Amino acid sequence: MNEINQLRSHLRSSISTLSSLKLYQAAKWSAEALNGMKIDDDEESDVDLIQDEETTPIPTIYQIRLNSKDHDQFELAKTYFDCKEFDRCYTILKNSTNSNCIFLKLYSLLISGDLKREQESEGALGSNDLNSSNKSIPIILKEIESLFNKDKSYKKNPFINYLYGITLLKQKSTSLAQDALITSLKQFPFNWSCWLELIHSISNIDEALNIFQNLESFFHQSFPNSTKFSELIMIKLGKLNCLQEFFQQTPELYNQLNELLEIFPIFSFIKIQKALISYHALEYTECELIFDDILTNDPLRLDDMDLYSNILYVMQKRSKLSYLAQLACSIDKFRPETCCIVANYYSLKFEHEKAIMYYRRALVLNRNCLSAWTLMGHEFVELKNTHAAIESYRRAVDTNQKDFKAWYGLGQAYEILDMHLYSLYYYQKACYLKPLDSRIWQALGNCYDKLSKFKDSIKCYKKSLFLNNNSEISKDVTILFRIAKIFENLNELSNCYEFMKQVLNEELENNQKNDLTSQARLWLAKYEQNLGNWENAYFYAMDMNSGTSQEIEEAKMIAREAKNKMNGITR
Numbered sequence: 001m002n003e004i005n006q007l008r009s010h011l012r013s014s015i016s017t018l019s020s021l022k023l024y025q026a027a028k029w030s031a032e033a034l035n036g037m038k039i040d041d042d043e044e045s046d047v048d049l050i051q052d053e054e055t056t057p058i059p060t061i062y063q064i065r066l067n068s069k070d071h072d073q074f075e076l077a078k079t080y081f082d083c084k085e086f087d088r089c090y091t092i093l094k095n096s097t098n099s100n101c102i103f104l105k106l107y108s109l110l111i112s113g114d115l116k117r118e119q120e121s122e123g124a125l126g127s128n129d130l131n132s133s134n135k136s137i138p139i140i141l142k143e144i145e146s147l148f149n150k151d152k153s154y155k156k157n158p159f160i161n162y163l164y165g166i167t168l169l170k171q172k173s174t175s176l177a178q179d180a181l182i183t184s185l186k187q188f189p190f191n192w193s194c195w196l197e198l199i200h201s202i203s204n205i206d207e208a209l210n211i212f213q214n215l216e217s218f219f220h221q222s223f224p225n226s227t228k229f230s231e232l233i234m235i236k237l238g239k240l241n242c243l244q245e246f247f248q249q250t251p252e253l254y255n256q257l258n259e260l261l262e263i264f265p266i267f268s269f270i271k272i273q274k275a276l277i278s279y280h281a282l283e284y285t286e287c288e289l290i291f292d293d294i295l296t297n298d299p300l301r302l303d304d305m306d307l308y309s310n311i312l313y314v315m316q317k318r319s320k321l322s323y324l325a326q327l328a329c330s331i332d333k334f335r336p337e338t339c340c341i342v343a344n345y346y347s348l349k350f351e352h353e354k355a356i357m358y359y360r361r362a363l364v365l366n367r368n369c370l371s372a373w374t375l376m377g378h379e380f381v382e383l384k385n386t387h388a389a390i391e392s393y394r395r396a397v398d399t400n401q402k403d404f405k406a407w408y409g410l411g412q413a414y415e416i417l418d419m420h421l422y423s424l425y426y427y428q429k430a431c432y433l434k435p436l437d438s439r440i441w442q443a444l445g446n447c448y449d450k451l452s453k454f455k456d457s458i459k460c461y462k463k464s465l466f467l468n469n470n471s472e473i474s475k476d477v478t479i480l481f482r483i484a485k486i487f488e489n490l491n492e493l494s495n496c497y498e499f500m501k502q503v504l505n506e507e508l509e510n511n512q513k514n515d516l517t518s519q520a521r522l523w524l525a526k527y528e529q530n531l532g533n534w535e536n537a538y539f540y541a542m543d544m545n546s547g548t549s550q551e552i553e554e555a556k557m558i559a560r561e562a563k564n565k566m567n568g569i570t571r
Contacts, residue, residue: 003229004263008034010230014190020064021104021159022081029192029269033237036267070098077104086112099157106143106163109136118367140167158187162194174201182211186218189234199238203401204432205246212239236260237270244273245402247280247434268294272304275311284315300331306340306371313344321345336362336369343375352379370399374406381413389413404433404440411443420450438467442479454486461486477506481516484523493527500524504540518547525558538562 011034018027066074073092080089086108093105113136121132144164147154154160165180181198184191202208215235219228236256243253257274264270275290291308295301305328312321325345328338343358359376362369377392390413396406411426424447431440445460461483468476484499503520507513525540537558544555 004037007230007233007263008037010190014188017064017188018191020078021100022078022107023159023191023193026191026193030190032269033264033267036264036270038263038265064100066098066100070096070101074098074101074104077101077108081108086115099154099160102143102147102154103157103159103163106140106160110134110140110163110167112136134170137167137170141171155183156187158184158191158194161187162191162197165194166197169197169201174203177201178211182215185215185234186222189215189231195234195238195241199242199245200400202242205243205248208239208242208246212242233260233263240270240273244276244280247404247436249277249281249436253277266297268298268301268304272307276307279307279311284311287311288315288317299327302328302331302335302337304337306337306344309341309344310371313348316348318345318348321348334365336366336372339365340369340372340375343372343379347375347379347382350382352382355379356383368399370396370403373399374403374409377406377409377413381409381416386413386416402433404430404437407433408440408443411447415443415447418450420447423447424451436467438464441467445479445482449482449486454490458483458486477503477514477516480506481520484520497524497527500527513546515547518544518551522547522551522555525555529558529562534562534565538566 011030014030015027015034018024018030073096077089077092080086080092081104089108090105090112093101093108096102096105113134117132117134140163144154144160144167147160161180161184165177165184168174168177168180178198178201181194181201184194185198188194198211199208202211212235216232219231219235237260240253240256240260243250243256254277257270257277260270261274271290271294275287275294278284278287278290288311291305291311295305295308305324309321309324312324321341322345325338325342328335328341332338339358339362343355343362346352346358347355356376356379359372359379362372363376373392373396377389377396380386380389380392390410393406393409393413396403397410400406407426407430411423411430414420414423414426424444427440427444427447431437431444434440441460441464445457445464448454448457448460461479465476465479468479480499480503484496484503487493487496487499500520500523503517504524507517507521521540521544525537525544528534528537528540541555541559541562544552544559546552547555
């Protein structure tokens with residue numbers, strides 16, 4: 001069996017396993033991956049025949065084995081789970097010793113606990129939400145740890161390790177949780193939900209690279225005589241998602257993306273990763289085209305369409321965003337993605353109260369809707385409700401510490417309140433996550449300026465200029481002018497002169513006048529006047545035809561004086 005067919009076999013097997021254990025989102029991801037693979041015209045054999053003829057050992061394929069009694073209870077428990085009777089599912093499996101039954105039992109207890117927490121706290125926006133917790137988590141942790149101590153064989157079940165990892169994450173035991181999740185992936189790397197939980201727990205790119213290197217080394221060393229193609233492909237898929245979340249733009253990322261697209265040419269997940277990479281690189285048109293293609297091929301898809309609406313919002317595509325909002329509402333108006341899309345539409349229309357209402361709906365439907373808190377914070381900023389914005393941004397970073405927009409939003413909110421030390425801290429957090437974003441460096445420069453740390457401010461502004469080559473001219477002019485004014489405050493007039501000339505050059509080269517270029521022109525005229533360079537003073541002052549009436553009058557006086565001086569010299 002060739003490697004591609006083996007990957008198909010692994011994905012088929014994983015769909016069955018994950019579905020049986022009620023990990024529906026992971027099963028859906030595997031099914032979409034399977035159907036997103038390139039079509040092999042030679043693969044005409046029955047699925048069962050392919051699996052029967054497998055000769056290469058498959059170390060990470062997991063099969064659910066049950067005796068007759070456990071099987072019957074397991075099937076009954078699954079029906080209870082499907083009917084959302086989670087406590088009954090837990091009760092029917094309470095005395096089972098089979099590891100798969102134990103997983104389903106504890107998993108149903110976890111979900112039941114989450115539902116009860118929602119009811120007690122009145123949802124993610126309820127007054128008691130911050131003080132409420134899932135009371136089932138200590139019970140689950142205690143039972144799993146007891147199982148591990150009593151019988152080491154339970155540690156070989158990847159799904160118990162997965163459950164152990166996600167419950168530890170809820171308890172903020174990140175290091176132990178990562179160990180459990182990594183162990184689970186080594187045993188069964190086809191559980192995409194486990195990959196997402198692991199990626200969510202990672203705090204920086206160096207930690208991420210170490211984890212993925214550890215996983216690659218494990219499969220190479222543990223199974224030297226068997227093919228590892230499927231396992232390594234899963235690692236590459238996880239790594240692609242992780243690097244995208246950390247806003248990476250490395251050649252390695254693009255190489256992996258192209259390699260995976262060859263294997264999965266119609267897999268929407270990979271297309272979306274490509275779109276988001278383009279979005280982070282500010283290539284909005286490319287990003288829009290990718291989402292258009294996804295929506296054309298799967299017009300009823302709502303997964304990730306809230307991200308598409310963010311892109312349309314940034315591009316100010318109001319009519320297209322309106323169409324997307326109507327389409328989403330016609331599919332399912334009670335999906336969190338739909339609520340976020342509609343909220344973005346209202347935000348683009350400057351109807352901020354309605355936008356907030358729909359973001360709140362998204363959070364009521366799914367407290368883990370990561371972007372809703374951040375976007376709601378932006379709306380509160382627009383309404384000048386700074387304290388509500390801060391609370392929204394805080395909830396956003398509690399949910400996802402890799403959301404640089406939430407950290408940046410906190411920085412902006414505290415800057416509005418003139419609390420520049422706080423603002424500086426949050427901007428630094430945002431900069432750590434996205435160090436190539438010129439806006440953050442500009443914000444840092446402004447903070448250092450307000451804190452009278454002028455040298456640091458200049459460094460940040462210069463970094464922003466370096467990163468801002470392809471941005472709007474007015475932004476460059478603003479930064480250049482601010483650097484010039486800082487040098488003036490430091491009494492370094494020669495440096496100030498150089499940057500004021502750069503501000504004016506932006507006007508001369510691009511024929512774009514604004515208040516800052518006018519102020520720079522007047523400053524240069526005064527500077528040359530003080531040095532007695534009347535020709536230069538006249539050159540700067542004579543074309544001063546914008547700015548305040550006082551500035552224009554002052555420029556005219558300098559021009560007249562310079563002209564008189566020059567005439568006096570030539571006579």
